[in-house]
Amino acid sequence: MNIEKDIKTLIVKKPLRLDCGKTIKDFPIAYETYGSLNSKKDNAILVFHALTGDQFVTGLNPITKKDGWWSYAVGPNKAIDTNKYFVICSNVIGGCMGSYGPSHKNSDNNSILGTNFPVITINDIVNAQYNLLEHFGIDKLFSITGGSMGGMQVLQFISNFPDKSKTVIPIATTSSHSAQNIAFNELGRQAITADSNWNDGNYSSNNTSPGKGLAVARMAAHITYLSKKGLQEKFGRKLQEREDLKFGFDADFQIESYLRYQGSVFVDRFDANSYLYITRAMDYFDLTKQFKGNLSDAFKHTKAKFFIISFTSDWLYPTQENKDIVIALNSIGADVGFVEIESDKGHDSFLLDVPDFLNAIKNFLDKSYIEN
C-alpha cells in the first residue's frame, strides 16, 4: 500500500503554538478536495471530520477502499453539491491519515512519536487547518460544517476566525464536552492502554499494536452512536447463524457479532495513539469556559448565518446541548436557524441517509448561496 501517492499534504512552515505550550512547525496537514473552486473563490466549504473520520469525505477512500464517511451528504447533486461547491476537508492533527500525529517519526531518530506527540486541543486542530485557506487563496469560505467533533471544530473555527465564513452549520454537537461524553472516551482510552501491546504508546517499534484494546474502545463507542430503538429494531435478540443459544461466550447474538466486526475493521484503519489524542482533544473542548462562562461571547464578532441541526434519538450530543448553542446565539441577536430532525438512528444519523436532514442542509446552503 503506497499511502503517500494517495494523500495530498500541505506542509505548514509557520510555527503553531499549541494550547499545551509547545510549538510545532514544518508539519503536514493531509487534505482532500471535491468539486472546483470558482474564479470568485466564493464557493468553498470547509468540512470538519469527526473522531474517526478523515479527509476522504466522499467517493472511494483510496486507503480503506470504502466509501467516504459523508458519502450520503457530499457529492455531485447531493446535499452538499460538489457540482456547485468546492469542498475541502483535512485530517485533524493528531490523526492517522497523513496529518501530523503520534504515528509520525521523530525527526532525530526513526522511532515513532507515540506519547511524545503533544496533547492537542480542538483549538489547535482548527488553527492548523486554517492554513488551508491561505493555501487555496480563499479569503472567505462560503460555509463550514461538520457533525459531532466536526461540529466542535465548526464552533471553534468561527470563534477564532469570525469573518472567515458566510454560513456555519454545526451538526449533532456540543459547546462543552459533558461528563458522560468524557466518561465514554475514558472507557475507550482505558481499553487501549490496558492492552499490553500498547506498551506506553511505543507499539510500532515492535510491529505489534494494541488491536484488542482499540477494538473494545470502538465497540463501546459504537453503541453510543446508535439509539436503543435503532439497535432493538435492527438486532433485537436475533441469534447469529445458529438455531439456539450455545451456552458459551462466542457471539450468540447478532449484536455481539456486529460489534466484534465493527471493532475488527476499525483496527485495520485507525491508530490507537491517535484515538487517545483525539478523544482527549474532545474532552478538553469547552468553548463556554474559553469565554469565561459566556458562550455568546464566542460568537459576538461574527456576522455569519448559523444553522444548527440535532437529531431526536441522539443521546450522545442531545438536542438540548445543540439548543444551548442556539440560545447563546439568539441572546446576541445572531442570525441562527435550528431544526431537530426526527430519526431513530441515534448520533450516527448525520452520517446516514436521513432525507429530512439532507434536504435541510441542501436547502439551507443553496438558498444562502443565491443570496450571497
Next chain:
Amino acid sequence: MKNEFKVIADLIEKNRKVLDVGCADGVLMKYLKDNKNIDIRGLEISKDKVQECIAKGLTVIEGNAEKDLKQFPNKSFDYVILSQTLQAFLNPELVLNELLRVGKKAIVTIPNFGYWKVRFHLLFKGTMPITKALPDEWYSTPNLHMCTIKDFVYFVKSRDIKIFKSLALNNLNTSLINKNNLTIKNFFADLGIFLIEK
C-alpha cells in the same frame, strides 16, 4: 397571500427586525423579507413547517413559544408577530408578556369568538361553532382559550398594555376598531388585529 397577512405587513415599516412566532410555512416571513427588506426570524413548533421555511431560505428556529421565547433578549425585535395562535397556548398571558418583552411592539391577531356566525352557530345549531377562522371540530381543535375581540381589548387594557391600532377583518374588508364601535365590530369581524406595546 391571505388578507390578514397583507394587513399585518402594512403595519410594519421597511428595514425592521421582526420575529414571527408560530410562523408556519413562512408565507408572511417571505413576503416581509422580499418586499420590505425585513430582517425576519421565525419560531415554529412543527418540524414539517420548519422544513418548508428552510426550503424558502428563511431563518427559522424549531421551538415552542411557551418555552423558547425566553432566549431572546429584551426588545431585541422591532415587531413580534403572533397570528391566530394566542388562543392555543396553555398560558396565553405568559406568552403575551413574552411577546411584549422581546418585541418593542407586538402584532397579535385573534379569531373572534364574538363573530355573528360563531354566535348564531352555537345559538341555533347548538353545536360548537365551525367557521373559516375556526375550522376544527371541538375534539380536534388546538384552541384552548377562545376569546372575542371585546375580551382581548378588556384584557390588554387591564394589564396596562397600550393599543396603537385595532383592526377588524371581515373577509376582504378591514376597518378600525374604536371605543364607540367595539360592540359592532365584535359582532361583524371574524378576525381582530392588534398592534400593542408595553
